[in-house]
Amino acid sequence: MITLVLGGARSGKSALAEGLIPAQAAATYVATLAVGDDADLAARVAAHRARRPTPWRTRECGADLPAQLRALAGPVLIDSLGPWVATVGSGHAQALVDALRARAGDTVVVSEEVGLGVHPASAAGRAFRDDLGILNQAVAAAADTVVLVVAGCALRVKGA
Secondary structure (H helix, E strand, O other): OEEEEEEOOOOOHHHHHHHOOOOOOOOEEEEOOOOOOOHHHHHHHHHHHHOOOOOOEEEEOOOOHHHHHHHOOOOEEEEOHHHHHHHHOOOOHHHHHHHHHHOOOOEEEEEEOOOOOOOOOOHHHHHHHHHHHHHHHHHHHHOOEEEEEEOOEEEEEEOO
């Protein structure tokens, strides 16, 4: 089963997605964001790590997300597609969808909904918004369930 959890910054999408996988499950948390030297970002990542259940494994990945998904067994939570798209663009949407569909375990995918904000002022901002929007549509089409999180409240968009 594929579940896509969409939301804006600080909407509560990651916490909601984490709650969709049983805490006692031997799940893999796939992190797509490289922290680097940003202290604020490092603190946010640390807060995410601290609330993960003990049995969960964390795997950091970059452009090879589809290949890593194919190699993982059991439940997987991908957080999130925005940093991955910033690295690879939208040209890999089909490879990701194919990898998601090929998995035997449940997969929860977190992604930023960037289409609700202001029109980006830069060409790079517009390209990112468009690339992520294209990828979100492709993953949503493949997903069994799609949830939109707004201000900590979940709205089921697709699925039972």
